Amino acid sequence: MTSLFKKFLPLEKTHAELVADSGVDPFHIVVERVLSATEAIINGRQMIMAGTNNYLGLTFDPECVAAACEAASKEGTGTTGSRMANGSYAAHVALENELAAFYQCPAAIVFSTGYIANLAILSTLTGPRDVILLDADCHASIYDGIRLGSAEVIRFHHNNPADLEKRLKRLGDRATHSLVVVEGIYSMLGDRAPLREIVDVKRRYGASLLVDEAHSLGVLGQNGRGLAEEFGVEGDVDFITGTFSKSLGSIGGFCVSRWPELENVRYAMRPYIFTASSSPSLIASTRKALQLLYRGSGLRKKLWDNATQLYQGLAAMGFNLGPEISPVIAVRLPASVGETTAIWNQLLSRGIYVNLVLPPATPGGGPLLRCSLSAAHDQGQIDAILDAFSEIRDQLHLHA
Numbered sequence: 032m033t034s035l036f037k038k039f040l041p042l043e044k045t046h047a048e049l050v051a052d053s054g055v056d057p058f059h060i061v062v063e064r065v066l067s068a069t070e071a072i073i074n075g076r077q078m079i080m081a082g083t084n085n086y087l088g089l090t091f092d093p094e095c096v097a098a099a100c101e102a103a104s105k106e107g108t109g110t111t112g113s114r115m116a117n118g119s120y121a122a123h124v125a126l127e128n129e130l131a132a133f134y135q136c137p138a139a140i141v142f143s144t145g146y147i148a149n150l151a152i153l154s155t156l157t158g159p160r161d162v163i164l165l166d167a168d169c170h171a172s173i174y175d176g177i178r179l180g181s182a183e184v185i186r187f188h189h190n191n192p193a194d195l196e197k198r199l200k201r202l203g204d205r206a207t208h209s210l211v212v213v214e215g216i217y218s219m220l221g222d223r224a225p226l227r228e229i230v231d232v233k234r235r236y237g238a239s240l241l242v243d244e245a246h247s248l249g250v251l252g253q254n255g256r257g258l259a260e261e262f263g264v265e266g267d268v269d270f271i272t273g274t275f276s277k278s279l280g281s282i283g284g285f286c287v288s289r290w291p292e293l294e295n296v297r298y299a300m301r302p303y304i305f306t307a308s309s310s311p312s313l314i315a316s317t318r319k320a321l322q323l324l325y326r327g328s329g330l331r332k333k334l335w336d337n338a339t340q341l342y343q344g345l346a347a348m349g350f351n352l353g354p355e356i357s358p359v360i361a362v363r364l365p366a367s368v369g370e371t372t373a374i375w376n377q378l379l380s381r382g383i384y385v386n387l388v389l390p391p392a393t394p395g396g397g398p399l400l401r402c403s404l405s406a407a408h409d410q411g412q413i414d415a416i417l418d419a420f421s422e423i424r425d426q427l428h429l430h431a
């Protein structure tokens with residue numbers, strides 16, 4: 032073994048202990064066959080998938096699948112290079128125009144993933160004279176973008192506009208050179224940013240605001256544009272980033288802005304310039320899904336009905352959940368990492384797949400069972416998820 036691997040030995044040990052404690056290896060789950068937006072075969076057994084972020088259930092939508100197949104057969108499987116080097120395909124530009132129209136913004140840039148969108152924007156938009164103030168619970172892609180850039184970084188307490196204000200105040204004149212970063216729906220606990228209050232603070236201090244709507248696109252707002260639309264504050268949000276990998280059922284990311292000058296940033300973003308652009312099939316299915324999302328108030332209603340039913344059902348059983356009803360439902364058990372992993376495995380053996388999220392990836396430090404709901408879940412599936420959790424509740428002797 033080369034000595035380079037030595038630093039990973041503690042990880043190997045922790046992993047081995049987890050497998051020994053729980054009797055399962057959660058990091059090597061293989062989805063053997065995908066059957067639909069909500070079902071798959073894992074360990075030879077049919078599962079209800081309740082941890083996929085497939086909020087509108089569009090991964091098997093016939094129009095999206097047909098658009099992807101047609102694009103692959105007409106334009107090939109990949110673009111084999113970046114947009115700066117190889118040129119943009121007409122469909123990349125069309126999708127940017129469609130996103131700009133959807134958000135009623137003058138500027139939009141499409142990236143290869145949502146992770147890359149945050150990496151590119153956060154590392155490039157701000158420089159050494161600028162300050163980024165980010166909510167402590169922001170996603171890893173936001174933290175990584177900041178690490179790649181050169182701005183000063185200040186974290187404020189999660190969903191705490193008063194703490195944000197305190198820190199902006201301390202900056203004095205530099206507050207006008209700052210970018211506040213929050214998320215529409217936070218990916219781990221499913222809670223929303225208090226965006227009206229955050230907008231109020233950022234206006235008073237002359238700061239700019241970026242909202243990552245990865246989990247709220249297609250989920251919140253009358254037209255599905257996310258939390259800024261839901262709260263009627265779109266005019267005060269300077270930048271929105273997001274992903275195609277959740278409600279749009281594809282892969283890719285984007286940034287839109289009310290400032291046309293966003294276009295100038297395109298030519299300076301290394302994670303945009305030095306990576307291959309999205310394939311024709313991904314862009315085609317995303318474009319189709321965006322049309323369906325725009326017209327998709329029925330899907331949004333179904334998603335929220337499902338989310339409300341599962342959240343209320345689990346709350347009534349006495350589970351400790353995230354703070355509000357959301358398509359992301361986090362269940363915190365009174366159990367160790369090993370015990371939670373074993374319980375997650377029991378859910379699998381009952382035919383229910385949810386995400387097992389272990390520290391340090393969780394807010395608050397403890398392990399989580401993270402469910403995400405889809406408009407494609409039917410009543411029988413919601414009942415089956417509730418039944419499986421009910422058995423776990425009995426086993427843990429929880430009380431409502």
Ligand SMILES: Cc1ncc(COP(=O)(O)O)c(C=O)c1O
Binds near residue numbers: 147274
């Ligand atoms: C808040 C947030 N931002 C960005 C991303 C990255 O998106 P992608 O999967 O497109 O890289 C995620 C993905 O989980 C996310 O939760």
